[in-house]
Amino acid sequence: MIDILDRVRNKELQSRIVTAEEAAAFIKPGMNVGTSGFTPSGYPKAVLMALAARMEKEHFKINLWTGASTGDEEDGCLARADGIAFRMPYQTNKDMRNAINSGKIEYADLHLSESAQLARYGYLGGKIDVAIVEACAITEEGNIIPTTSMGNTASYVQTADVVIVEVNTSQPLELEGMHDVYVPLDPPNRLPIPVVKPNDRIGTPYIPCSPDKIKYIEPCDITDKVRPLGEIDENSRKMSQNFIELLHAEVKAGRMPKNLLPLQSGVGAVANAVISGFVESDLKDLSVYTEVIQDGMFDLIDAGKLNFASGTSLSPSPEGLKRFYANIKEYRKHIVLRPQEIANSPEVARRIGVIAMNTAIEADIYGNINSTHIMGTKMMNGIGGSGDFARNAYLTVFFTVSTAKDGKISSIVPMVSHVDHTEHDVDIIVTEQGLADLRGLSPRQRAKVIIENCAHPDFKPMLMDYYERALAETKSAHTPHILHEALSWHERFMKTGTMKK
Secondary structure: OOOOOEEEEOOOHHHEEEHHHHHHHHOOOEEEEEEEEOOOOOOHHHHHHHHHHHHHHHHHOEEOOOOOOHHHHHHHHHHHOOOEEEEEEOOOOOOHHHHHHHOOHHHOOOHHHHHHHHHHHHOOOOOOEEEEEEEEEEEOOEEEOOOOOOOHHHHHHHHOOOEEEEEEOOOOHHHOOEEEEEOOOOOOOOOOOOOOOOOOOOOOEEEEOOHHHHHEEEEEOOOOOOOOOOOOOOOHHHHHHHHHHHHHEEEEEOOOOOOOOOEEEEHHHHHHHHHOOOOOOOOEEEEOOOOEEEEHHHHHHHHEEEEEEOEEEOOOOOHHHHHHHHHHHHOOEEEEEHHHHHOOOHHHHHHOOEEEEEOEEEEEEEOEEEOOOOOOOOOOOOOHHHHHHHHHEEEEEEEEEOOOOOOEEEEEEEEOOOOEEEEHHOOOEEEEOOOEOOOOHHHHHHHHHHHHOOOOOOOOHHHHHHHHHHHHHHHOOOOOOOOOOOHHHOOOOHHHHHOOO
16 A cells, blocks of 8 residues: 555544545445546546446446546546446546436536535535545645645535545645635625635635544545647637737727736637737736636746736646646746635626636527537537636637538537527637627627628638528518528538538
């Protein structure tokens, strides 16, 4: 067994150190299990792999609550073992996704800022039976030092009857002090969250936990399995350039300070590429209030352009994670990790004036956004935190490449096949073709701007033809649509493999 005595500083708790198999044996069928983890960072690994192995023999299921997606050692192993009855609030694992879309797993796709409160109130099927959390250490008082993410961990530890701690020796002790743990009171006792700028600290550097609550502690040395980020291609560069040009115009018009407002960026290659574009710009003294810290933010710190970044998870590429660990003493000066209900707080986002930058699967000609469902029915990942920020940001921006599937799909369509963000929450749409500023425009004005500026040339005539015929057929309509044709593009793709006529 891996020696973790130096990391379990509470002497009494050292007697509770067990193997992953012994800890997994505590989990009973039908339990509500809350785990740490937000993206493939800071999630428990060995104990859940042991649990999955047990499920394959005993054939039972649990309800799994996390912060967001996790690594394959959790989501993948448990899905392949057919061990999950219910999952919330976000996922990205292929096996998990397939099980959700086939109906084997019931999935609640939730706004991330709301998920902890829903769990505390018991709206998700009762209380949390056990919290399983990754830690880099346990303090003398029994408090838990998290690792590379916060997510919903603090709330789950507070709420659960029993806590199992996985002490991961692959996580450096230098992570201690990077966290700011604050769990708000629930209504009607909630107080204002006292964050007025990204570098404000309002909580503790550890997760408060009574030693009596910790049932087992088990050692682990499995690393975070963060995902590679796609290369920054020409389309991503164009989108970043298009957006940065708009920001320069906002500064020139006096609507933003020279160092902008706090940036929020979603997860993934496009979001990382957009952030990386700031490195080559003349913008500086930037701040970030977001969910995930990715490679592009390390680039900004290295370039001396990012003063501070607040998030709930470190989610870089494998190379970026090595880079972070190698330079942790410098990066930790610029980064704090908070619980996701604080990192994604609509209250804070509105107060500090966040610039929200997220990705879309598709947008329609009136500005509605689908960010979760392929062809309107198959879940991709989930809404994540994009809704938390979209409704409440100072400026809400959605990015998407104008086509998909080698040009067979248009990302700009007459009507989105699923709505996650309505036209009321969307200010800017950006593709590699251009940018549509929708602020203050009527639906008819939005349609023309989106088609003209964002659609791919292969689909622009088709979109304009649809819009003009919709105008002619619905002369008194505020938002012109030909209802029997509005989703025909998706139907055509499902039948023929292309949206083109």
